[in-house]
Structure formats: C-alpha cells, structure tokens
Amino acid sequence: MSKGPDRLVKAVQQFCDANYKNFTGRYGQQMIDIFEFPLRVVLSPFTLAYDISGSAHRGFGIPKLISDLSFSAIFVVATLGTYDVALELGKKVICQRDCRTCNGWQALRCTMCKGTGKVHYQVKNYTLRSGEKATAECISDAIADNRAELVHFPSSIDLHLPLPCKDCPTCTGSGVMSCPECKHKLQVKISADNIMEPPWKAYNVMRKMDYPYENILHSMKDPSVAAFWLITMPQIMGGFEYDDEVKQKIWWQYKESMHYDQLRDVVAKREPGWEHLQEGLISIDPDRAKDDPIIVRNIPYYKAKKALESEVMKLQAPPRPQNWGELNLPLNTSSWSEEELKDPKKMYEMTVLLNAQREMADKMLDNQWETNWRQNKLNELLEEKVRPYLSSFDNGVLPGPIVLQSQPQDQKVCLFYSHLC
Numbered sequence: 040m041s042k043g044p045d046r047l048v049k050a051v052q053q054f055c056d057a058n059y060k061n062f063t064g065r066y067g068q069q070m071i072d073i074f075e076f077p078l079r080v081v082l083s084p085f086t087l088a089y090d091i092s093g094s095a096h097r098g099f100g101i102p103k104l105i106s107d108l109s110f111s112a113i114f115v116v117a118t119l120g121t122y123d124v125a126l127e128l129g130k131k132v133i134c135q136r137d138c139r140t141c142n143g144w145q146a147l148r149c150t151m152c153k154g155t156g157k158v159h160y161q162v163k164n165y166t167l168r169s170g171e172k173a174t175a176e177c178i179s180d181a182i183a184d185n186r187a188e189l190v191h192f193p194s195s196i197d198l199h200l201p202l203p204c205k206d207c208p209t210c211t212g213s214g215v216m217s218c219p220e221c222k223h224k225l226q227v228k229i230s231a232d233n234i235m236e237p238p239w240k241a242y243n244v245m246r247k248m249d250y251p252y253e254n255i256l257h258s259m260k261d262p263s264v265a266a267f268w269l270i271t272m273p274q275i276m277g278g279f280e281y282d283d284e285v286k287q288k289i290w291w292q293y294k295e296s297m298h299y300d301q302l303r304d305v306v307a308k309r310e311p312g313w314e315h316l317q318e319g320l321i322s323i324d325p326d327r328a329k330d331d332p333i334i335v336r337n338i339p340y341y342k343a344k345k346a347l348e349s350e351v352m353k354l355q356a357p358p359r360p361q362n363w364g365e366l367n368l369p370l371n372t373s374s375w376s377e378e379e380l381k382d383p384k385k386m387y388e389m390t391v392l393l394n395a396q397r398e399m400a401d402k403m404l405d406n407q408w409e410t411n412w413r414q415n416k417l418n419e420l421l422e423e424k425v426r427p428y429l430s431s432f433d434n435g436v437l438p439g440p441i442v443l444q445s446q447p448q449d450q451k452v453c454l455f456y457s458h459l460c
C-alpha cells in the first residue's frame with residue numbers, strides 16, 4: 040500500500056526537477072539580472088569607488104595620502120550623485136493618481152446642497168409633551184430633544200415653499216464631499232509621464248506675475264495677445280523654443296481657462312436663461328464663483344425684486360414737496376456789492392445767474408426726490424409681499440406638510456414650518 044504514494048511523490052519530484060532545470064537553463068540568467076538590478080543601482084557608488092581607487096598607483100607617504108583623499112572624494116561624490124539622481128527619478132515616477140471624476144482634488148461639490156452647505160427640510164413624526172400644541176416653538180424643542188424626524192430635500196428640488204434650512208448632513212455644512220471614485224484608493228501611482236515636465240501651466244504663472252503693464256488679464260481675451268504672453272514671451276526670456284506638441288498643450292490650457300471669462304460676459308448681460316449659465320460658472324470654478332460679484336445667490340428673490348423695480352419705474356412720481364431737500368448754492372445776492380448792483384449790466388448778470396442756478400438746483404432736487412420716492416415705494420412693496428408670510432406663522436398651529444405619512448395607521452400629523460429659517 041505504501042508503494043503507490045511513494046511512486047507518486049517520486050514522479051512529481053522528477054517532473055518538477057526536469058521543469059526547473061529546463062526553466063533555469065533557458066531563463067535563469069535573465070531572472071537573476073532582473074532581481075540584481077536594484078541591488079546593483081544601490082551598491083554602484085561603492086563598487087565604482089573601489090574600482091577607481093584600485094586602479095590608481097598608491098605608493099607611500101604623501102602620494103598615498105593623496106590617493107586616500109582622492110578615494111574618499113570619489114566615494115562621496117559618486118554616492119551623493121547616484122542617490123540624488125535616484126531620488127529625483129523617484130519623484131517623477133511616483134506621482135499623484137489621476138481621477139476623471141474630481142481631477143485630482145479628491146473632493147466634489149456636494150450633490151445634496153449644490154455647494155451651499157444648507158438644505159431645506161420638513162418635520163415628520165414628531166412627539167409633543169402633554170399640554171403642548173403644534174406650534175413652531177414646541178416643534179423646535181422637539182427637534183432639539185431628538186423627538187422629531189426630519190426629512191431633507193435636495194437643492195435640485197424646487198418646491199416654491201418657505202421651508203426652513205439647516206446644515207447639509209451629507210457634507211456637514213461645508214459644501215464639499217469626498218470623491219466617490221478615489222475615496223478609498225491609494226492616491227499615488229507609478230508612471231513615466233512626468234519624467235519630462237514642460238511648462239504646461241504658463242497661463243496660471245503669468246496671471247500671478249506682477250508685470251508693469253495695465254489690464255494684462257483683460258488683454259488675454261484676445262487670442263493674438265495671449266499667444267504672445269504664453270508662448271513668444273517665455274521663449275524670448277528663456278532662450279529656448281517650444282515644439283508643436285508643447286504649444287498645443289499650452290493653447291488648450293489657455294482655452295480651458297478662458298471658458299469662465301467668456302461665460303461670465305454672457306451671464307453679465309442677464310439675458311433669458313442666464314441663471315442656467317450661472318450654474319455653469321459655479322461648476323467650472325467654484326472658488327472664483329464664490330467671491331464673484333456677478334453671481335446671484337438667491338435667483339428667485341433677484342427676479343422678484345427686478346420685477347418689482349420694473350413696476351415701480353413705470354409709476355408716475357408725485358410732485359416734490361415745496362420744502363423738501365436743501366442744496367448749498369454757491370451764489371446769492373450777497374455775492375454782489377451794492378455799488379456793483381447800481382450798474383444795470385451787473386444787475387442783469389446777477390438776475391440771469393441766480394435764475395439759472397435756481398433752475399439747476401430744482402432739477403437736481405427733483406431727481407433726488409424721484410429716486411428717494413421710488414426706493415421707498417420699492418421697500419413698501421417688498422414689505423407688502425413678505426408681510427403675509429411672516430404673519431401667517433405667528434405662534435399658531437402649523438399646517439400639514441407635503442411629505443405623506445409612511446404608516447397610514449399613525450394618527451400623528453406631519454408638520455413643516457418656515458418660521459425657524
């Protein structure tokens with residue numbers, strides 16, 4: 040019974056030995072060279088120094104001392120040079136991972152709140168204490184004590200209702216969430232693409248330079264001027280010439296950077312559909328759009344205010360009250376002496392100048408009165424439009440919400456409130 044397994048083991052050993060000898064005879068030296076290459080690179084400074092020093096004539100006394108110093112210098116220079124080259128090459132080979140979703144930022148604008156950090160919500164399935172009514176104050180206490188369930192609405196849903204808002208639970212109010220593609224991946228990769236690093240970012244470098252020319256950024260909108268600053272000027276100052284591939288990549292970078300400025304000029308005209316183009320500005324460069332004065336934060340409020348302004352501009356302003364406004368006029372009757380007024384020409388001059396001054400002052404006061412009246416009228420209309428919303432939630436029982444009950448047998452009433460925004 041024992042001969043069967045022994046024969047099997049012996050056959051397997053013979054098969055493995057034959058294949059091993061065949062593999063080592065054919066590929067053994069190549070595999071050894073591959074595995075010895077990193078070791079040779081690390082030990083090359085030592086072997087090179089010993090080889091050079093061994094081939095030198097040493098002698099004795101001063102020649103031997105000079106030979107020892109030369110040996111030490113060759114050893115140090117070769118070691119530092121090899122390690123410096125290896126370190127620089129490692130920096131180029133080991134680079135950051137490319138992500139098509141976040142472009143290496145490892146973060147995205149929050150899809151729940153669209154980068155605002157705030158989301159609208161409703162109160163659902165709350166629990167009140169004995170004797171409490173469904174008022175805004177009581178429901179607020181229930182939310183603070185975790186006795187209420189909140190339903191969050193993404194910013195993509197526009198319900199046209201005055202719902203309350205709170206910090207976004209997805210991004211904790213920061214407006215930025217982690218990239219889902221590279222969140223749990225190693226952020227480095229091994230690549231040879233960055234061994235040669237030409238200046239792809241010439242446009243960004245030129246923007247940060249404090250050049251003694253006015254309106255240089257505005258002039259970059261002209262492609263011919265941009266070609267000079269991005270390609271011709273660096274070549275003149277650097278004393279080299281870009282090849283066609285590098286010029287093409289620089290030009291692509293310039294066009295990508297100019298997308299924001301071109302789209303911003305269109306949004307500034309406020310033509311129909313500008314609010315959708317504004318979303319494009321925010322998606323292209325969120326950091327720049329955050330502080331851009333042309334970006335409208337609350338589009339519905341902006342449109343409503345513009346509509347009221349157009350209505351107010353169509354209204355006819357009442358006449359200016361008689362005693363409204365004062366102006367410090369430069370001329371008066373005391374500007375001429377009594378002796379000068381005895382002259383008919385001076386008298387006529389005074390009359391003409393005072394009348395002209397009075398007419399100009401009346402026109403200025405009329406314009407100021409009309410502007411002030413229209414501003415006050417606009418404020419009155421805004422308060423008239425907003426006041427019903429504020430008075431309807433004056434410590435009364437709140438109406439029912441849009442969100443339906445998940446359990447029909449539950450007798451609780453879902454409420455929403457906007458009094459706490």
